[in-house]
Amino acid sequence: MAIDSLRRPASELAAGLAPQHGSLTFAHERLLPVAPGLAPLFGVEVAADGAPLGLTRGHTVMCSGVAAVSCALAIAAAPSRAGSWVAIVGEPRLGPLAAAEAGVVLERTVFVDDPRGGDSASVLSALVDGIEIILVPSALITALPTSLVRRVQTRVQSRGAVLLVVGDTSSIVPDLRLTTRAHEWEGLGNGFGHLCRRRIGIELDRRRGRPTRGDVWMPGERGDVEPCMPAGGSVVPLRRPG
Amino acid sequence: MVWCPAWPLTAAVLTGRSGRGPEFEPSQPLMVMHAQRVSCCSPAAWREGVRPGQRKRQAQGACPHVVIVPHDPDRDARCFEPVVRAIGTLVPLLDVESPGSLLLATRGPSRYVGGDVALADRLMALAATGSADALDASGGFGVGVADGRLAASLAARAAARAGRPVVVPPGSSATADFLAPYPVSVLVPTVGCDPQLIDLLCRLGLQRLGDVAALSATDLLDRFGATGVALHHLCSGTDDSSPSAIPPPPDYTVRESFDDPVPQLDMLVFAAKSLADHLDAELTARGHLCTRIVVEAESEHGETSRRVWYRAEGLRAAAIVDRVRWQLDGWINGTDPPSAGITSLCLTPTDLRADSGRQQGFWGERSRADDDAAKAITRVTGLLGPQSVRIASWCGGRDPRGVYELVPVSEVGADGRRHSERPLAPPPWPGSLPAPSPTVVHHDPVEADVLDARGRRVTVSGRGAVSAPPELFVRSSHRSTVMHWAGPWPVEERWWDQRSRRAARFQIVVDHPHGPQAYLLEISGGRWFVVGEYR
Structure with a gap:
């Protein structure tokens, strides 16, 4: 009898617990999918069915380095494919074709003009209310006073959205920092060929825990992320000295 | 009947x-003309x-x-x-x-x-x-x-x-007996038969419905196809298309009469809002959605403004109020304003359909995320203006700047569905670049310069020959070494009109402290521009 009660599915248990503990959310409800190519970096298993879950809702993610835009698009792509909406704020130069190649579903992507001045915070807050992935250039964050930035970040947390900051800025403290570094571009010779794919190194730094590092093809030959398989595994966790 | x-x-x-x-006396001879013929006349x-x-x-x-x-x-x-x-x-x-x-x-x-x-x-x-x-x-x-x-x-x-x-x-034999003596020409006004077919039947010697019913259905099928079978059914009284009974359209007209004539637009719109809310609640309760509505207003002196509004997506309370405001604003503040205050306002929905638009679907239909996003988009559009929130619409083409066009959401609507048909396998555009595409695309040309080993600008001749291999990439006085390059890929577009443009495209990879960086460049009229960046 006691064992039977333990065997009940977790959702049933949650229904029993809910009255005492208020709303209960499961870990998988707090996570959004990540591209399979990035899964080792996020430290999650690539499941046979569906995209691996690894991106925590409510987090602020900063992508910096030479491949910052590709990296942000790659992160936005998996949730977008799973049904989330994406808002690209204040970056009209972002190429829709590259976004589509990266896997972002353009039917669920809106391009919002740069909300100049103090409006930025209210625009971001309004977007966070209904759209799960917000992609902003770092310049827009830098232009905001720190108090407003913090308010936006709190809002992102409470609504379970993800704020993707493209570029480096010191006026926001990200939960996740992805620093990219290009290794090589393949496909281009001297007067022949065309750009095929780029191998980049990404360092993923959470606020806690040790950073992970890995190499991926970004963009790969079709424009999306492809795992890079050098001999001996792709992800080597860094060790803190001492 | x-x-x-x-x-x-x-x-x-x-x-x-x-x-x-105009008044007519029922006892006098009357007739109605339509299409140059008498369509009906009085006894x-x-x-x-x-x-x-x-x-x-x-x-x-x-x-x-x-x-x-x-x-x-x-x-x-x-x-x-x-x-x-x-x-x-x-x-x-x-x-x-x-x-x-x-x-x-x-x-x-x-x-x-x-x-x-x-x-x-x-x-x-x-x-x-x-x-x-x-x-x-x-x-x-x-x-x-x-x-x-x-x-x-x-x-x-x-x-x-x-x-x-x-x-x-009742019974098909009694019906057939009733029908038999009628001439075949009655089929024209009653069931909308083709007059030429009736003419043909007459010439075949089938003068009466009974004559047609006496033939076998197979023969009629042979001679006239499906029409013949339908004809046989009709004439032999076995037609079983029962009347498609639907309830008569209910009268949803809502009306507000003002004891004191109202001269101000604001108060009228306020009154219209309560009317529209009432109407919307009534329609929603019955699962209807109004797509066409007649808005009528009358002034104290008897002037009227009547207009029909149509909206394919349906008119909800807010949309109705908007339309009342537009109409009354145009009337009261227009060139021919009413000479007195408004005394009555009347909304009559004329086209109704079943409301099916807001159901949440399981697969591939509107989801809750889409609804939430639509609300957020509306809010931001309100904050920044209708042109500020845009969505990408596929146009096609060989220029990475033009494959997608950003169109305002306020014009096309954002519902998570495809706005323009993007083919799953895009047609080959000769001269388009293979994937990956530049992540940053400059719609306004960004000037740059590409120099050869001797410090001279690299040019492309009319026949597509490069003057010298590029060595140095200069952008806003920042110099970097070209590691790899490919091109020129000549582009000659719209040579048939004044928008014609000749250019040659290059891809280059330059040295950067954080690793190699790639650019898509274009040389046009002897000047270099950055078209795209692979960031």
Whole structure:
């Protein structure tokens, strides 16, 4: 009898617990999918069915380095494919074709003009209310006073959205920092060929825990992320000295 | 079947009596002309020799003092509405064929009132309510009860001529016997048969419906195809297309009358809001959505503003209020304003459909995320303006700047569905770049320079030859070494008009402290531009 009660599915248990503990959310409800190519970096298993879950809702993610835009698009792509909406704020130069190649579903992507001045915070807050992935250039964050930035970040947390900051800025403290570094571009010779794919190194730094590092093809030959398989595994966790 | 032989004439008489049109006397000879022919005439005109189908000259030759009543289907429909409503009190489900003719399923109602004859009498009495002597103009209503649409309408015509209901006993043999003596030409007005087919039947010697019914269905199928089978069914009384009974459209008109005339727009819009809310709640409760609405306003001095508004997605309360505001704003603040305050405001939904638009779907339909996003987008559009939130729409082309066009969401709407058909396998665009595409695309040209080993600008000749291999990439006085390059890929677009453009494209990879960086460049008119960056 006691064992039977333990065997009940977790959702049933949650229904029993809910009255005492208020709303209960499961870990998988707090996570959004990540591209399979990035899964080792996020430290999650690539499941046979569906995209691996690894991106925590409510987090602020900063992508910096030479491949910052590709990296942000790659992160936005998996949730977008799973049904989330994406808002690209204040970056009209972002190429829709590259976004589509990266896997972002353009039917669920809106391009919002740069909300100049103090409006930025209210625009971001309004977007966070209904759209799960917000992609902003770092310049827009830098232009905001720190108090407003913090308010936006709190809002992102409470609504379970993800704020993707493209570029480096010191006026926001990200939960996740992805620093990219290009290794090589393949496909281009001297007067022949065309750009095929780029191998980049990404360092993923959470606020806690040790950073992970890995190499991926970004963009790969079709424009999306492809795992890079050098001999001996792709992800080597860094060790803190001492 | 309840049928009135010349309903337009009754409608005209009724309209004339209510003072909204010219007056006609029901006892005088009247006729309606449509498409150069007499479409119907009053019994008085009939006695003088006027017949439907005659030309005007023939009709006037037969009866010089015949009065021509204008042809107006709207008027006919409007006047028929009270009749439909009156009959609707006895039989809720009606099929109005045309003004002056309606079809109903008799089985239930005749059991209720005690037989087909009793039902027919009740229907005659109900139909005549309110238009008793105006019916003289058209010869009164006829009620026919029979199996099938054709037999019922023929029975109703016979009843109108006889002045008493005609009831054909049920059963296909009785129906066939009733139909047999009728000439085949009755198929034209009753079931909309092609006149050429009737002509052909006559020339084949099939003068009466009975002659057609006597043939075998197989022979008719051989000669006329599916039409022949339908013809055989009709003539032998086995047509079983029962009337598609639908409830008569309810009257949802909402009206607000002001005791004190209202001169200000704001107060009117406020009143309109409560009306629209009321209407919307009523429609929502019945699962309807209004797609067309008539907004009418009347001033104290009798000036009116009447306009029909249509919106394919449906008019909810907010949309209705918007339309009232637009209309009244245009009227009150326009060039021909009313001379006094507004005394009444009336909203009449005219087109309704089942409301199915806001259901949440399981697969591939509208999801909750889409609804939330639509709300957020509306809010941001309100903050920044209608042009500020845009969505990518596929155009195609070889230029990475033009493959997608950003169009304002306020124009196309954002519902998570495809706005322009993007082919799954894009057609080959000669000269387009293979994936990956630049992540940053400069729509406004960004000037740059590409130099060769000797510090001279690299140029491309008219025949597509590069002057020297690129060595140095200069952008806003920042120099970097070109590691790899490919090109030129000449682009010659729209050479047929003044938008023509010749350019050559290059991809280069330059050295950067954080690793190699790639650019898509274009040389046009001897100047270098950055088109895209692979960041």
